[in-house]
Amino acid sequence: MLDGVLSLILQKSCPLCDRSTSTYLCASCRKRLDRDQFSDPTQFWKQRIFAWGNYTDTLKRTIAALKYERHPELGRLLGEELGRSWLKARLHPGKLTVIPIPMHLEKQQQRGYNQAELISRAFCQITGDAHQPKGLQRIRATEALFGLSPQAREQTLTQAFAIGKGATQNRPVLLIDDIYTTGATARAAIQVLHRHQIRVLGIAVVAKPSFEPRS
Numbered sequence: 001m002l003d004g005v006l007s008l009i010l011q012k013s014c015p016l017c018d019r020s021t022s023t024y025l026c027a028s029c030r031k032r033l034d035r036d037q038f039s040d041p042t043q044f045w046k047q048r049i050f051a052w053g054n055y056t057d058t059l060k061r062t063i064a065a066l067k068y069e070r071h072p073e074l075g076r077l078l079g080e081e082l083g084r085s086w087l088k089a090r091l092h093p094g095k096l097t098v099i100p101i102p103m104h105l106e107k108q109q110q111r112g113y114n115q116a117e118l119i120s121r122a123f124c125q126i127t128g129d130a131h132q133p134k135g136l137q138r139i140r141a142t143e144a145l146f147g148l149s150p151q152a153r154e155q156t157l158t159q160a161f162a163i164g165k166g167a168t169q170n171r172p173v174l175l176i177d178d179i180y181t182t183g184a185t186a187r188a189a190i191q192v193l194h195r196h197q198i199r200v201l202g203i204a205v206v207a208k209p210s211f212e213p214r215s
């Protein structure tokens with residue numbers, strides 16, 4: 001009886017379809033999410049990109065709910081998934097410094113959180129790596145990238161980041177973001193870390209389009 005009452009209280013609605021659930025997603029959405037998971041998350045590792053799943057269907061929808069529909073708990077779900085598949089892949093034996101790609105402060109204040117940071121925090125709880133959410137700082141808004149040539153875009157982005165607190169030269173960095181598209185953001189972040197003689201192992205993302213986007 002008490003169990004029944006408790007489970008009723010703990011029931012909430014699935015952020016993707018409104019069906020009731022006691023976990024992050026209802027069973028049917030969860031099943032669909034798993035379909036977007038790559039069978040090999042290391043398939044892009046030659047380019048130093050570790051990607052949990054294909055940026056399509058339910059994974060795309062989950063990330064949109066995380067970013068635009070105030071569902072920060074989905075960052076936890078995705079971060080845990082990413083952490084578990086990272087551990088399984090065994091790409092690096094030692095401890096890493098994990099840094100999320102920062103958002104510009106103003107944008108973060110509007111949203112209330114940086115989704116990459118929610119993902120990296122949950123990731124580190126699974127892997128035991130050192131979380132440094134302020135390892136990089138965003139110092140310039142980059143809203144006006146649209147319409148710029150790829151070169152100009154890259155240039156603007158490089159000036160958008162600065163070194164923050166917690167990244168050290170004696171431990172390699174793993175960057176974390178929600179989505180990897182053209183890679184311009186990741187390259188800019190890596191440049192800043194390299195400028196400070198900090199080694200970057202690569203970037204781990206929840207989603208990447210399985211095709212190569214034209215930048």
Ligand SMILES: [Zn+2]
Pocket residue numbers: 014015016017018019025026027028029030
């Ligand atoms: Zn659902």
